[in-house]
Amino acid sequence: MxxxxxxxxxxxxxxxxxxxxxxxxxxxxxxxxxxxxxxxxxxxxxxxxxxxxxxxxxxxxxxxxxxxxxxxxxxxxxxxxxxxxxxxxxxxxxxxxxxxxxxxxxxxxxxxxxxxxxxxxxxxxxxxxxxxxxxxxxxxxxxxxxxxxxxxxxxxxxxxxxxxxxxxxxxxxxxxxxxxxxxxxxxxxxxxxxxxxxxxxxxxxxxxxxxxxxxxxxxxxxxxxxxxxxxxxxxxxxxxxxxxxxxxxxxxxxxxxxxxxxxxxxxxxxxxxxxDGEGASKFITVDITGAASAKSARTIGMAVANSPLVKTAIAGEDANWGRVVMAVGKAGEKADRDRLSIAMGETTIVTRGKLNPNYDEAVVTKHLKGTDITIKVDVGVGKGKARVWTCDLTHDYISINADYRS
Amino acid sequence: MxxxxxxxxxxxxxxxxxxxxxxxxxxxxxxxxxxxxxxxxxxxxxxxxxxxxxxxxxxxxxxxxxxxxxxxxxxxxxxxxxxxxxxxxxxxxxxxxxxxxxxxxxxxxxxxxxxxxxxxxxxxxxxxxxxxxxxxxxxxxxxxxxxxxxxxxxxxxxxxxxxxxxxxxxxxxxxxxxxxxxxxxxxxxxxxxxxxxxxxxxxxxxxxxxxxxxxxxxxxxxxxxxxxxxxxxxxxxxxxxxxxxxxxxxxxxxxxxxxxxxxxxxxxxxxxxxxDGEGASKFITVDITGAASAKSARTIGMAVANSPLVKTAIAGEDANWGRVVMAVGKAGEKADRDRLSIAMGETTIVTRGKLNPNYDEAVVTKHLKGTDITIKVDVGVGKGKARVWTCDLTHDYISINADYRS
CATH class of the missing domain: 3.60.70.12 (L-amino peptidase D-ALA esterase/amidase)
Structure with missing residues (x-):
């Protein structure tokens, strides 16, 4: 290994x-x-x-x-x-x-x-x-x-x-x-x-x-x-x-x-x-702010961190922030689509539900080529916050787990 | 594609x-x-x-x-x-x-x-x-x-x-x-x-x-x-x-x-x-019986069907039934470890918490080499039942989703 x-x-x-x-x-x-x-x-x-x-x-x-x-x-x-x-x-x-x-x-x-x-x-x-x-x-x-x-x-x-x-x-x-x-x-x-x-x-x-x-x-x-x-x-x-x-x-x-x-x-x-997550090639920090409570923020953070589509996008170094929106939505916690803000690395992508007019995807793509990735989401409804950590989902995870026991 | x-x-x-x-x-x-x-x-x-x-x-x-x-x-x-x-x-x-x-x-x-x-x-x-x-x-x-x-x-x-x-x-x-x-x-x-x-x-x-x-x-x-x-x-x-x-x-x-x-x-x-699930190579039917209610059975079934470790084991044609036990456990629903029964295909692996003394892993492995896989779990606490369907988790899922948007 x-x-x-x-x-x-x-x-x-x-x-x-x-x-x-x-x-x-x-x-x-x-x-x-x-x-x-x-x-x-x-x-x-x-x-x-x-x-x-x-x-x-x-x-x-x-x-x-x-x-x-x-x-x-x-x-x-x-x-x-x-x-x-x-x-x-x-x-x-x-x-x-x-x-x-x-x-x-x-x-x-x-x-x-x-x-x-x-x-x-x-x-x-x-x-x-x-x-x-x-x-x-x-x-x-x-x-x-x-x-x-x-x-x-x-x-x-x-x-x-x-x-x-x-x-x-x-x-x-x-x-x-x-x-x-x-x-x-x-x-x-x-x-x-x-x-x-x-x-x-x-x-x-x-x-x-x-x-x-x-x-x-x-x-x-x-x-x-x-x-x-x-x-x-x-x-x-x-x-x-x-x-x-x-x-x-x-x-x-x-x-x-x-x-x-x-x-x-x-x-x-x-x-x-x-x-040391199985197959990890990138370390991802997810910061959630503006949630209804700390518990709600953690639930939303975990929905993002557990989403196979978010994790494979990071593995593929693809600035596919739409999948972050999807993951926030499926968490089932209070969130306001028209007040949602999203950043990756130091780049603000979405502010209060609107794409940042100066958004330059190339800058985010460069961030994603590193190994220390940050995703920040403000869900726009309160003061609850949480930080969760995960890794990306790669071919190596599949290889390790389709053949662990034997 | x-x-x-x-x-x-x-x-x-x-x-x-x-x-x-x-x-x-x-x-x-x-x-x-x-x-x-x-x-x-x-x-x-x-x-x-x-x-x-x-x-x-x-x-x-x-x-x-x-x-x-x-x-x-x-x-x-x-x-x-x-x-x-x-x-x-x-x-x-x-x-x-x-x-x-x-x-x-x-x-x-x-x-x-x-x-x-x-x-x-x-x-x-x-x-x-x-x-x-x-x-x-x-x-x-x-x-x-x-x-x-x-x-x-x-x-x-x-x-x-x-x-x-x-x-x-x-x-x-x-x-x-x-x-x-x-x-x-x-x-x-x-x-x-x-x-x-x-x-x-x-x-x-x-x-x-x-x-x-x-x-x-x-x-x-x-x-x-x-x-x-x-x-x-x-x-x-x-x-x-x-x-x-x-x-x-x-x-x-x-x-x-x-x-x-x-x-x-x-x-x-x-x-x-x-x-037609992304990257699917096997179709998996999960039957849960003996749960506290139909809703509880569905939650347990979904925990099995969503488990990356169960899905990669099936992809790898590995009769790793311990991962099914893990998935039942993490569902958070009522289940009795010492009354749990598990079968794959037509083979009973575990009966009331005990490994079947006649269990022949080779028979399950043969079943897993097919494309139509069944997992049956009786959780031993009631009469609730549910059937859920999923597919395996393969390298192709990673390939498709690390590069969907571009």
Whole structure:
């Protein structure tokens, strides 16, 4: 698989998070000769927050994570690629428990503090023994600086590992947030899409941590789409190891810097997922303004970002703005055709329903020849706005997906 | 453009409908050297019913048709291909009126009995003079047997003209229903999709005609999807010329045979639209049973039919039923993972959440090598059912749409 043309030059240099150690091994769940299992160990007392797929056919690991999340405490996250352990019935549940028990034993921690995520093929039984029998080996190889290995082990059709980090202030103390993500197909809105694991050394109670995560996810992972298809396994976890000794956080006001930093990290990870969208050759930012509400703006943005006709037009470097009009119209949200404004790149094409008399298509065509495309739409009815991200739809998407499993 | 591999052998031999005459001309709206305007003339007293796109950016012709529909009477339908007269503002409204006035003059009929439809590029002004100046010539070339010419004149990226007919009984008298349709991209649910014009010589009051059409459209045109994109111009009209002298129809009970016949014609036309879906190489029928309601079944069916991952798997002849599970899950409707059953062709793959122990993938793979694919899903929660139709997603879809406009 050739690397996405939108890939960053290299994996970022991620900082150590006190209270977090990582390990990754090649156990041959499905792929041969590459790391496919990762373990994150968290210091005792670490809090955790999570958001998961809303799929009605969600995987056994997602069911497990949802079940233990209300406790708010985590000591480990174990993840495998190659098999999603989804649509595997009661056997799938037993296999999750086998994984959890093995990790809990090796780390001497409670089972209900071991989170699990699996990604890959749906409907095949997970070869769980291959994972459970290396639990001790995984535990003994834990190190604080194994970011690249961990990010690589969770990849499926991803063409590059994804990581991001940033610092924030809590009560004047510097805390760090760093995380990894994977995902390139089956990426769609309204979910904490695919797998992402984010860590901080800050000390944040689980209820506040959950609020912070939900808020940031809604404006980042829930605003990306590759192909409108929703995974059965989408999982986003945020763990706080509590190793920075700042004053106890009692309310959200103390977390303004943290919230902003978290959103920065999640945006970085989410857009990296889009840039590795299957077959992506262009990264597209869709900005919607003037909508009836933020929710309405997001719906319209997603209608544009999910439209196969818009995405193929961008792939073909065709300034076919009529397809943007179509997509706004089909969203079903309030919009005023005679107040609609559309721009691509820096070029205003339509203002208040009328073609800009100075519109020069050649300038837009030049913009479309780049890899970083922007579409701006003002729908002319209110003050709601949203930004969503997607990629184009190319021959490579078809090639990858007409032959993924075999 | 090469003809769809799913095209019928030939255009059907459609019968004459008393009270209907058709004409088609090449006027060069956009395409050169092919018919691109069609006129249907209806006998005085003809009733009409219509369903239209729900797009918030619908075209000027759709606005016009919606405005005059409550009168329930029609004398003419004029249609052009090559330009949708959509997103053309006040000028677009004026251009519709110019077309209407020219046709009304040439047929000496009221303007509010002249229906208009336009299909093609969005956002460019319609060259209306080219159409209005041939109104007299169109009127003078009206003939009762111009079905093929009319069906050809309304095509855009269609690769073959589409027609269908059937007979029914009303009070023991034989009536005929015949119609034409077009559409190959921007085809999506919840709309009277693209353009279709259906005629009958029966005598049916407009309110009953509208009920009949709505009911039939919901189970035919509103159950097809090519690419999930919704046109700004979708229009389905049904006109009754009242030339068969049966007893006056007072309620729906008298129209059982007619309703069934209408549904047959619309199914024929709607599936012909799918079989001409851009880049289609396989025709896919999705049957959903065991849903909470018929509406829920349709939503699930559409989630399967719109899933790029399901559609590319079929294109690749890959028996990847896990993607069907994913699509059912993302629909957001009630479904029981542990009671889900899935079949492809005649092969049961999953029964009540468990892989069929006798499942032989080779048999499904053989089915997928054909062109007529069936996917059956029982979601295990109720008695709701629905059938929807779609086509696969291929390299040709990308090729056609990355370069449509230029």
């Amino acid at each position: 050739k690397k996405s043309p939108l890939a960053p030059v290299s994996f970022p240099d991620l900082p150590e998070i006190k209270g977090l150690r990582l390990a990754a091994l090649a156990v041959g769940v499905k792929y041969k000769g590459r790391k496919d299992v990762m373990l994150a160990e968290l210091a005792p007392g670490s809090t955790i927050a999570g958001v998961f797929t809303k799929s009605k056919t969600c995987s056994a690991p997602v069911d497990w994570c949802k079940k233990i999340l209300p406790k708010g405490r985590a000591r480990a996250i174990v993840v495998n690629s190659g098999n999603a352990n989804a649509f595997t019935g009661k056997q799938g549940e037993r296999d999750v428990k086998t994984m959890v028990a093995a990790v809990a034993r090796s780390l001497k921690c409670p089972q209900n503090q071991v989170y699990v995520a699996s990604t890959g093929v749906i409907g095949e039984r997970l070869p769980v023994e291959r994972i459970s029998k290396v639990a001790v080996k995984l535990s003994s190889s834990l190190k604080s600086n194994r970011w690249l290995q961990a990010a690589s082990a969770i990849m499926t059709t991803d063409t590059y590992p994804k990581g991001a980090s940033v610092t924030a202030e809590v009560y004047g103390q510097t805390v760090t947030i760093a995380g990894i993500a994977k995902g390139s197909g089956m990426i769609a809105p309204d979910m904490a899409t695919m797998l992402s694991f984010v860590f901080t050394d800050a000390t944040i109670p689980e209820d506040l941590l959950q609020k912070q995560l939900k808020k940031a996810a809604d404006q980042t992972f829930n605003c990306i789409t590759v192909d409108s298809d929703t995974s059965t396994s989408d999982t986003l976890l945020l763990a706080a190891t509590g190793q920075v000794d700042h004053q106890p956080v009692k309310n959200e006001k103390e977390l303004k810097s943290f919230q902003s930093a978290l959103q920065t990290v999640l945006t970085d990870l989410a857009t990296k997922v889009v840039k | 090469k003809k769809s591999p799913l095209a019928p052998v030939s255009f059907p031999d459609l019968p004459e409908i008393k009270g209907l005459r058709l004409a088609a001309l090449a006027v060069g709206v956009k395409y050169k050297g092919r018919k691109d305007v069609m006129l249907a003339e209806l006998a005085p007293g003809s009733t009409i019913a219509g369903v239209f796109t729900k797009s918030k950016t619908c075209s000027a012709p759709v606005d016009w048709c919606k405005k005059i529909l409550p009168k329930g009477r029609a004398r003419a339908i004029v249609v052009n291909s090559g330009n949708a007269n959509a997103f053309t503002g006040k000028q677009g409204e004026r251009d519709v009126k110019t077309m209407v006035a020219a046709v009304a003059r040439s047929l000496k009929c009221p303007q509010n009995q002249v229906y208009v439809a336009s299909t093609g590029v969005i956002g460019e002004r319609l060259p209306v003079e080219r159409i209005s100046k041939v109104a007299v010539k169109l009127s003078s070339s009206l003939k009762s047997n111009r079905w093929l010419q009319a069906a050809s004149a309304i095509m855009t990226t269609d690769t073959y003209p589409k027609g269908a007919s059937v007979t029914a009984e009303v009070y023991g008298q034989t009536v005929t229903i015949a119609g034409i349709a077009k559409g190959s991209g921007m085809i999506a649910p919840d709309m009277a999709t693209m353009l279709s014009f259906v005629f009958t010589d029966a005598t049916i009051p407009e309110d009953l005609l509208q009920k009949q059409l709505k009911k039939a459209a919901d189970q035919t045109f509103n159950c097809i999807t090519v690419d999930s994109d919704t046109s700004t111009s979708d229009t389905l009209l049904l006109a009754a010329t009242g030339q068969v002298d049966h007893q006056p129809v007072k309620n729906e009970k008298e129209l059982k045979s007619f309703q069934s016949a209408l549904q047959t014609v619309l199914t024929d036309l709607a599936t012909k639209v799918v079989k």
